[in-house]
Amino acid sequence: MSTIQPNSVWPSRPTLGGLSAFQSLILLIVLIYLPLVAYVMFANQLGSARSYMLLPAIPAVVILYAMSLRNWRESPIALIGATLVFFWLMMAVAAPYLPLLDPNKPFAPYAAPGSIKNGVTFLLGADMRGRDVLSRTIWGCQRVLVWGITATSIAYIVGAAFGLIAGYLGGWWDEIVSFVSNVLMSFPVMVLFILILNYLGQSGFNIVVAVTISSAPAIMRIVRGLTLDAKTRDYIHAAQTRGEHPVWIMIVEILPNVRGPLIVDACLRLGYTTVAITTLTFLGLGLQPPDPDWGLMIKEASSAALVWKFSYMLIIPAIAVSTLILGFNLMADGIREMSLKD
Amino acid sequence: MLKLIARRLAQMLLIMMTVTLILFAIFDSDQFKRRLAVSELGGFGVSMLSEADYQGWLERKGLNKPFFERYVEWIGNVSRGNLGRSVEKNADVSTLLGERLRNSAILALAVLAIMIPLSLALGVLAGMEEGSLLDRVISFGAVVSTSVPQIATAVLLTVTLALGLRWIPAKSAMIDGFDFRQLILPVLTLLIYDIGYVVRMTRASMAEVMTSHYIRTAVLKGLPYRRVILRHALRNALIVPFTLIFLQLNWLLSEVVVVEVFFQYNGFGRMLYDAAIFGDVEVVQAATLVAVGVAVVSQLLSDIGYVLLNPRVRFV
Numbered sequence: 118m119s120t121i122q123p124n125s126v127w128p129s130r131p132t133l134g135g136l137s138a139f140q141s142l143i144l145l146i147v148l149i150y151l152p153l154v155a156y157v158m159f160a161n162q163l164g165s166a167r168s169y170m171l172l173p174a175i176p177a178v179v180i181l182y183a184m185s186l187r188n189w190r191e192s193p194i195a196l197i198g199a200t201l202v203f204f205w206l207m208m209a210v211a212a213p214y215l216p217l218l219d220p221n222k223p224f225a226p227y228a229a230p231g232s233i234k235n236g237v238t239f240l241l242g243a244d245m246r247g248r249d250v251l252s253r254t255i256w257g258c259q260r261v262l263v264w265g266i267t268a269t270s271i272a273y274i275v276g277a278a279f280g281l282i283a284g285y286l287g288g289w290w291d292e293i294v295s296f297v298s299n300v301l302m303s304f305p306v307m308v309l310f311i312l313i314l315n316y317l318g319q320s321g322f323n324i325v326v327a328v329t330i331s332s333a334p335a336i337m338r339i340v341r342g343l344t345l346d347a348k349t350r351d352y353i354h355a356a357q358t359r360g361e362h363p364v365w366i367m368i369v370e371i372l373p374n375v376r377g378p379l380i381v382d383a384c385l386r387l388g389y390t391t392v393a394i395t396t397l398t399f400l401g402l403g404l405q406p407p408d409p410d411w412g413l414m415i416k417e418a419s420s421a422a423l424v425w426k427f428s429y430m431l432i433i434p435a436i437a438v439s440t441l442i443l444g445f446n447l448m449a450d451g452i453r454e455m456s457l458k459d
Numbered sequence: 460m461l462k463l464i465a466r467r468l469a470q471m472l473l474i475m476m477t478v479t480l481i482l483f484a485i486f487d488s489d490q491f492k493r494r495l496a497v498s499e500l501g502g503f504g505v506s507m508l509s510e511a512d513y514q515g516w517l518e519r520k521g522l523n524k525p526f527f528e529r530y531v532e533w534i535g536n537v538s539r540g541n542l543g544r545s546v547e548k549n550a551d552v553s554t555l556l557g558e559r560l561r562n563s564a565i566l567a568l569a570v571l572a573i574m575i576p577l578s579l580a581l582g583v584l585a586g587m588e589e590g591s592l593l594d595r596v597i598s599f600g601a602v603v604s605t606s607v608p609q610i611a612t613a614v615l616l617t618v619t620l621a622l623g624l625r626w627i628p629a630k631s632a633m634i635d636g637f638d639f640r641q642l643i644l645p646v647l648t649l650l651i652y653d654i655g656y657v658v659r660m661t662r663a664s665m666a667e668v669m670t671s672h673y674i675r676t677a678v679l680k681g682l683p684y685r686r687v688i689l690r691h692a693l694r695n696a697l698i699v700p701f702t703l704i705f706l707q708l709n710w711l712l713s714e715v716v717v718v719e720v721f722f723q724y725n726g727f728g729r730m731l732y733d734a735a736i737f738g739d740v741e742v743v744q745a746a747t748l749v750a751v752g753v754a755v756v757s758q759l760l761s762d763i764g765y766v767l768l769n770p771r772v773r774f775v
Contacts, residue, residue: 299470300477303758305713307728308750311735315743316485392608396717399610400732415614419721423629425622432618435611443606450602 142184148177149210150266156213157263158321174210178203191458195451201444205437209259220256220409223247227422230429244414244430245421253409254437260410261441264321265391268328272390273383276333280340281367285348295341298334306331310393314402324403328390339382343375377456384449388442395438411438460766467762471755478751479537483530486744492522494738498547537748543741547734552745555730560749563719563726567711569646570653571704578654579700582661586696587688589666598662604655609714613648613721620644631722645722649714653707660703665696698768705761709754 152170155163163170182203189195218224218237223246225234230242230250241251283294301309313327347353348371356370397403398412406413411434418430485491496505496516508516517523536542542552585597607615621629621644631641668674669692677687716728723729727746734742 296473296477300474300481303474303478303709303751303755304747305709305750305754307713307716308731308747311716311731312485312743312747315735316488316490388606392610395608396610399717400720401736412610415610419614423617423622425618428618428622431614435614439607439611442608443603446602446606 145177145181149174171210192451192455198444198447205258205441208255209262212255217252218249220252257409257411268325269390272329272332276336277340280337284341284344301334347371381449381453388445542745545742547737547739559727559730570649574653578657582658586662586665601655601658609717631724645718661700664699668696702761702765705757708757712750
């Protein structure tokens with residue numbers, strides 16, 4: 118099986134006690150992402166385990182950040198991007214253990230940033246219902262990241278599967294899959310979102326469905342193109358001669374060999390999904406109140422406090438979402454730059 | 460070339476047909492019929508209806524005829540310009556849609572008029588010499604401007620220009636007739652992202668052309684650098700960005716929703732949003748159809764433009 122990739126982004130030298138960088142990366146993602154998903158989506162089923170569930174994720178984030186610093190040291194752009202993304206990831210996993218006020222509890226309405234009310238300091242102020250803006254921003258990042266990563270990965274699984282089928286099998290499969298994706302891509306994205314969420318109802322899971330339907334066609338196109346290219350290579354002919362099953366060839370031979378451009382695209386797409394989720398919540402079509410969310414914070418503040426004196430309520434979530442997306446985009450740019458250089 | 464265009468046209472028609480079928484099937488579902496009943500009879504009225512009464516209501520409205528009979532009927536109505544009636548606004552959907560589309564077109568035209576010259580110029584300047592200081596500054600600026608989502612741009616612009624400096628009004632509802640000053644914020648918000656995107660594409664295309672052999676030959680021949688850029692490089696470098704500009708229409712239709720809702724501008728996007736929230740079924744249906752129509756036509760124009768501009772495709 119050939120997995121040699123000249124423009125590989127992840128060098129496969131051992132990092133953590135004999136594990137390759139790629140394996141340890143998977144391990145760390147399991148340590149961070151799965152607990153976060155459980156923490157946000159299945160809060161009620163967890164019981165007492167919920168309070169220390171995210172503790173192992175904190176060192177995992179630190180290790181992952183250190184690894185990315187080492188692997189990407191040649192590209193300052195990727196480093197800035199990674200720093201921004203890991204900052205928010207750290208905030209997401211550490212939120213339950215930071216000394217923060219309850220994000221949903223009213224304390225002091227319209228408290229200015231830095232003011233002290235009832236012996237509590239509001240570093241970033243409090244919103245119109247008296248909830249701490251700092252705490253809402255940090256907790257909001259958790260929801261955005263969890264739903265964003267989930268939606269993007271499911272869209273990727275669906276899109277990659279259809280792309281591999283269309284590209285590798287060709288013929289009628291290709292015609293049908295390409296036509297369906299053309300139909301879906303002719304809807305303006307936001308119109309498609311409104312249509313789907315109007316049809317299915319508004320919830321986090323339906324956002325995942327909407328994001329999947331809207332971005333899987335684009336992913337499918339990319340994977341299809343890469344597959345068409347890979348199909349003509351010798352290692353695929355060798356695999357076919359060995360009599361390997363088409364599914365095995367698609368998943369084990371082709372997919373790992375085209376991962377370079379896909380990693381870049383996934384980074385960009387994480388950014389788009391974050392924008393989509395924030396925008397949908399702002400429109401009142403996405404995640405439901407009262408739990409904190411950046412889009413929701415902007416929505417509430419823009420209707421209740423559109424005055425210069427209270428503009429911190431608007432600016433803080435706006436900057437938060439921009440820095441996270443900037444992080445994803447810079448990371449994508451940096452990785453692309455590095456893979457072109459080799 | 461005609462064959463190519465004809466094939467694209469046939470493909471577009473097929474897509475449009477499929478889209479109408481999907482749209483009709485979605486809005487023909489039980490859920491939406493019930494929502495139609497709610498908007499006509501009121502929520503309380505519907506909850507008081509017995510199942511038989513509800514079936515009777517469907518019968519009266521002609522809503523339980525076979526699917527394809529009603530589909531053909533609906534297509535006929537749409538092609539005659541009869542798109543149904545808005546319950547919320549109490550107006551014909553076609554008049555409402557026309558008026559709102561005009562407002563959004565003003566927005567889009569203003570965006571395109573500023574975006575096209577500015578972003579092409581910046582993109583060409585950046586792509587002329589890959590890796591130069593100018594390139595890095597412009598590219599970084601483009602990454603930053605495409606990273607800030609519209610919603611954040613809208614917030615930051617409102618806070619600085621409208622609330623802080625008080626130069627322009629914060630909302631663009633245009634209650635007392637058309638006001639140019641109220642157009643500034645939504646146009647700026649749409650521009651900032653759009654410019655970044657087109658600059659990146661132009662830069663990539665320009666940079667690729669600059670590495671090609673015929674540019675090297677022209678430079679080595681001793682032609683003045685200005686002439687190489689203006690006469691030789693631009694012709695090929697601008698093909699991709701020009702076709703991209705048509706595709707921006709599709710994107711604008713999508714982004715206009717957020718911007719118009721935030722600034723309360725009475726355009727197409729806000730109409731779609733209001734209708735979706737209120738449950739104004741026929742408006743959502745018509746608006747989606749129009750949006751897809753515009754998107755598909757702009758894609759067709761972009762394809763035709765690409766064929767016309769690029770001789771390498773034309774003679775294949």
